[in-house]
Structures are given as C-alpha cells and as structure tokens.
Amino acid sequence: MSKLSQFRELGKKIICVGRNYREHAAELGNPIPSKPILFLKPTSAYITEGQMIKIPLGCSDLNHEVELGVVIGIRASKIKQEEAMKYVGGFALGLDMTARDWQSEAKKNGHPWCLAKGFDTSCPVSAFIDKEKIPNPNNVDIWLKVNGETRQSGNTKDMIFSVEHLISYASQYFTLEPGDLLLTGTPSGVSKLNLGDVIQAGLGNIISVQFTVS
Numbered sequence: 410m411s412k413l414s415q416f417r418e419l420g421k422k423i424i425c426v427g428r429n430y431r432e433h434a435a436e437l438g439n440p441i442p443s444k445p446i447l448f449l450k451p452t453s454a455y456i457t458e459g460q461m462i463k464i465p466l467g468c469s470d471l472n473h474e475v476e477l478g479v480v481i482g483i484r485a486s487k488i489k490q491e492e493a494m495k496y497v498g499g500f501a502l503g504l505d506m507t508a509r510d511w512q513s514e515a516k517k518n519g520h521p522w523c524l525a526k527g528f529d530t531s532c533p534v535s536a537f538i539d540k541e542k543i544p545n546p547n548n549v550d551i552w553l554k555v556n557g558e559t560r561q562s563g564n565t566k567d568m569i570f571s572v573e574h575l576i577s578y579a580s581q582y583f584t585l586e587p588g589d590l591l592l593t594g595t596p597s598g599v600s601k602l603n604l605g606d607v608i609q610a611g612l613g614n615i616i617s618v619q620f621t622v623s
C-alpha cells in the first residue's frame with residue numbers, strides 16, 4: 410500500500426463526478442442529476458504543490474472547483490456499494506480546474522468537456538491522505554479560499570451520491586485500478602480566477618494545499 414503515496418504515477422485515470430451538490434448544480438443553472446455524471450481528465454493534468462496553475466491559452470474564465478478525491482487501492486470491477494470502501498486506498502484533495510467559458514460553449518453545442526476540464530495543470534492535488542485519517546468520507550468539511558477570502562465552504566454530507574455509490578457506479582463501466590483518482594464533485598461557490606491569485610484549499614483541518622495562478 411505504501412506505493413499509493415505515489416498515486417499520481419501509479420494511477421491510470423482521473424474520473425470526475427459532475428453536479429454532485431444541489432447548490433452547485435443550481436448556481437450554474439443545471440438540473441439535479443438522477444444518476445452520477447462522469448467525465449475523465451488525463452493524468453497529464455496533475456500538478457502538485459510548488460507547481461503553478463496555468464491559465465490555458467485563450468481561456469477567459471478559469472474557475473476553481475475544490476473536491477474530495479478518493480484514491481483506489483485495489484483493482485475493482487462491478488462491485489457493490491456495500492463493499493466499495495474495501496477498494497479505497499486513501500484520499501486526496503483535488504481541484505477540478507475548469508475553463509468555464511469553454512465548458513459553456515461545449516454544453517451549448519453538445520460537445521465534450523475534454524479541453525475545458527483536461528488541459529495541463531487542470532488537476533492540482535494534495536499529498537496522499539491515509540485512509541484512517543478520514544473514517545467517514547461522507548461527512549468532511551471542504552473549503553477553498555482565494556487570496557485569503559473564503560469562496561467555497563461545504564461538507565461532503567451534502568453530496569447527492571455517496572462515495573460508496575460513486576465507486577460502485579463507476580466500477581460498472583470502468584475497471585478501477587490502484588492509484589486511480591475519483592473526484593467526487595464540487596460544492597457551490599465556484600468563481601473566476603485571475604493571474605497571481607493564490608488558492609488555499611483543504612479538507613477540514615486534515616489537509617490543506619496552496620497553489621498560485623500564473
């Protein structure tokens with residue numbers, strides 16, 4: 410299991426969940442989903458603390474989305490919700506950086522979100538968090554500040570679909586592999602970032618990260 414401390418090198422995919430908090434779905438004018446909305450980011454999107462978030466060329470509305478990340482510990486295919494936690498190796502805090510202008514255009518045209526969500530530096534992550542540090546991932550405070558001002562402040566108990574439900578659901582379609590990261594969706598408060606902004610984000614007082622937009 411110690412290998413999971415390098416989940417970014419080990420994992421083959423980043424599976425993201427969209428609209429998993431009612432207030433965030435509402436703030437973007439989207440309906441509440443009746444089943445999880447999944448999309449992928451490439452692992453080339455990863456950055457870790459000390460690296461900068463880059464505004465992608467041509468993007469004029471880069472947004473932050475703070476999310477609880479679940480790191481898969483054991484290969485999982487078509488598993489039941491009741492057994493899902495056995496396959497969890499640990500956790501991470503992730504930022505689902507989003508080019509909102511590109512995403513809005515893609516939504517309007519029925520195009521994929523690949524570029525809007527998967528560009529280089531679109532997945533800043535914390536260090537690996539041991540599984541024991543988060544005994545109940547469905548009740549964790551999650552927060553994000555920009556230049557010291559709170560923008561997002563939520564709790565994973567407000568997720569529409571629980572961590573167990575998401576793992577089970579995703580595993581019906583993708584074989585989950587050790588090191589894969591599942592980002593569980595963002596609470597409300599997403600907002601536009603500018604050059605030089607400093608983001609601090611965390612899970613309660615379990616972990617916090619800092620990234621600069623450059």
Ligand SMILES: O=C([O-])CC(=O)C(=O)O
Nearest residue numbers: 426427428429474594595
């Ligand atoms: O772009 C969106 O709003 C969908 C999403 O990733 C989320 O809800 O976390």
Ligand SMILES: [Mg+2]
Nearest residue numbers: 474505594595
């Ligand atoms: Mg997101």
